[in-house]
Amino acid sequence: MPDFVHLHVHSEFSLLDGANRIKDLPVRAKELGMKAMAITDHGVMYGVIDFYKACKKEGVKPIIGCEVYVAPRSRFDKDGPADKEYNHLILLAKDNIGYKNLSKLVSIGFTEGYYYKPRIDLEVLEKYHEGLIALSACLAGSINRAILEGNMEKAENIAKWFKNVFKDDYYLELQNNGIKEQVLVNQKLVEISRKLNIPLVATNDAHYLKKEDAYNHEVLLCIQTGKKITDPDRMKFETDELYIKSPEEMADYFSNLPEAIENTVKIADKCNVEFEFGHTILPNYEVPKEYKTHYDYLRKLCEDGIKNRYGENPTKEILDRMEFEISVIQKMGYVDYFLIVWDFINYAKSQGIPVGPRTWFRSRLNCCLCYRNNRY
Ligand SMILES: [Zn+2]
Ligand SMILES: [Zn+2]
Known part of the structure; x- marks a missing residue:
C-alpha cells in the first residue's frame, strides 16, 4: 500500500461547509492505513485541540493547520467586491513556533483583516512565516486563480514570492477532485513546478468522510447559503469527490507524479507540534525589585x-x-x-x-x- 497523508482536511469547524466530525477523522485515517492527518479549517483553529486529542487516542499523528483567507490587497482594505475576492492558502505548523505564528495569523485575520471572512495578507504572512509550511490550496488559491485567468506570468510571480518567503516549505498543491478546471490547473502547476523547482504535493480538500456523504454536504451548503436543495442556482461543489480518499485512490490518480504522493509523507514528517495539557499557564506578574518573591x-x-x-x-x-x-x-x-x-x-x-x-x-x-x- 502506498504511503499517503491527507494534508488538506475540513472538519465541522469549517462552519456549514465541513461535514467531517472531528472524532471520525482519525478513525477513518487509521482504517485506511494512514499514519498522520492534518486539520485545515477555513480561517479558524477552533477544532485543533479536539483533533489533536482524537488523533493521539487513535495513534494517528496530528498535523495542525488552517486554510487561511488572504486579502487580495492589504488586510486593512475593505472596500467593495474587489476586497471580497480573498484567496485560499493552506498553512501547516512544523513545530510549536509555527503553531504560535499560525495562531497569531488567524487572530490577526479576525482583529485586523475581517471583511466577510477573517483575512490575513502577504505582509503578516512574511512576518509570521517561521515554522510554517505553505501549500497553494484549491481553485480559490491565488496562483490557481491566475492560471484560470490565463495569466501565467502572474501565477509564476506568485509562486516566486512564496518560494522566496517559505523556501523549501512551499508546495504546489495538486488536487484529485474531478473538477474540470482542476485538471487544467494541475497541468499548469506541474509546469511551474518544473520551471521554478518548487515541489508538488497531492491533496483532496476533504469536506466529508465518504463519497456517499457528498449529499449531506450539499444540504449543509444549502443551510449556509439559505437555499433549497431544489434551487437550480444554488452554490454547489461540482463534484462528489471531496472525501477522505484511500492512499490507493490518491496514488492511482497521481501515478505519473509519484513525488506528489511521497511529499505528503515528507511534509507529515516535518510537522511535529506537541501540546502539553494539565498545566495552568499564567502570565508572569513582575513584582517590584525590592521583593524577592x-x-x-x-x-x-x-x-x-x-x-x-x-x-x-x-x-x-x-x-x-x-x-x-x-x-x-x-x-x-x-x-x-x-x-x-x-x-x-x-x-x-x-x-x-x-x-x-x-x-x-x-x-x-x-x-x-x-x-x-x-x-x-
Ligand atoms: Zn480552499
Ligand atoms: Zn479547502
Missing part, C-alpha cells in the same frame, strides 16, 4: 490593605484571619493568580474605570478559598 509582594499588599481597612493596630483576630487566608493562597499555588487579578482591578480603579464584577471577584475569591478549604 511573588509571595513577599502579595503579603505586602495584604498588610497594606489591612491597615487601610482597620487602621495601624488591627486586632489579633483580623491578623490571624489574614495569615490564614494568605497561607491557603500560598499552599494552593494561587499567589500569581491573585496578583494578576489584583493588578487589573487596581489599574481599572486607578483610571476611574468602573469595576463592575466586584461582587463576582469577591465571591470568586471566597469560592476558591472556601471550596478548597472545604468550608462549603
Whole structure:
C-alpha cells in the first residue's frame, strides 16, 4: 500500500461547509492505513485541540493547520467586491513556533483583516512565516486563480514570492477532485513546478468522510447559503469527490507524479507540534525589585490593605484571619493568580474605570478559598 497523508482536511469547524466530525477523522485515517492527518479549517483553529486529542487516542499523528483567507490587497482594505475576492492558502505548523505564528495569523485575520471572512495578507504572512509550511490550496488559491485567468506570468510571480518567503516549505498543491478546471490547473502547476523547482504535493480538500456523504454536504451548503436543495442556482461543489480518499485512490490518480504522493509523507514528517495539557499557564506578574518573591509582594499588599481597612493596630483576630487566608493562597499555588487579578482591578480603579464584577471577584475569591478549604 502506498504511503499517503491527507494534508488538506475540513472538519465541522469549517462552519456549514465541513461535514467531517472531528472524532471520525482519525478513525477513518487509521482504517485506511494512514499514519498522520492534518486539520485545515477555513480561517479558524477552533477544532485543533479536539483533533489533536482524537488523533493521539487513535495513534494517528496530528498535523495542525488552517486554510487561511488572504486579502487580495492589504488586510486593512475593505472596500467593495474587489476586497471580497480573498484567496485560499493552506498553512501547516512544523513545530510549536509555527503553531504560535499560525495562531497569531488567524487572530490577526479576525482583529485586523475581517471583511466577510477573517483575512490575513502577504505582509503578516512574511512576518509570521517561521515554522510554517505553505501549500497553494484549491481553485480559490491565488496562483490557481491566475492560471484560470490565463495569466501565467502572474501565477509564476506568485509562486516566486512564496518560494522566496517559505523556501523549501512551499508546495504546489495538486488536487484529485474531478473538477474540470482542476485538471487544467494541475497541468499548469506541474509546469511551474518544473520551471521554478518548487515541489508538488497531492491533496483532496476533504469536506466529508465518504463519497456517499457528498449529499449531506450539499444540504449543509444549502443551510449556509439559505437555499433549497431544489434551487437550480444554488452554490454547489461540482463534484462528489471531496472525501477522505484511500492512499490507493490518491496514488492511482497521481501515478505519473509519484513525488506528489511521497511529499505528503515528507511534509507529515516535518510537522511535529506537541501540546502539553494539565498545566495552568499564567502570565508572569513582575513584582517590584525590592521583593524577592511573588509571595513577599502579595503579603505586602495584604498588610497594606489591612491597615487601610482597620487602621495601624488591627486586632489579633483580623491578623490571624489574614495569615490564614494568605497561607491557603500560598499552599494552593494561587499567589500569581491573585496578583494578576489584583493588578487589573487596581489599574481599572486607578483610571476611574468602573469595576463592575466586584461582587463576582469577591465571591470568586471566597469560592476558591472556601471550596478548597472545604468550608462549603
Ligand atoms: Zn480552499
Ligand atoms: Zn479547502
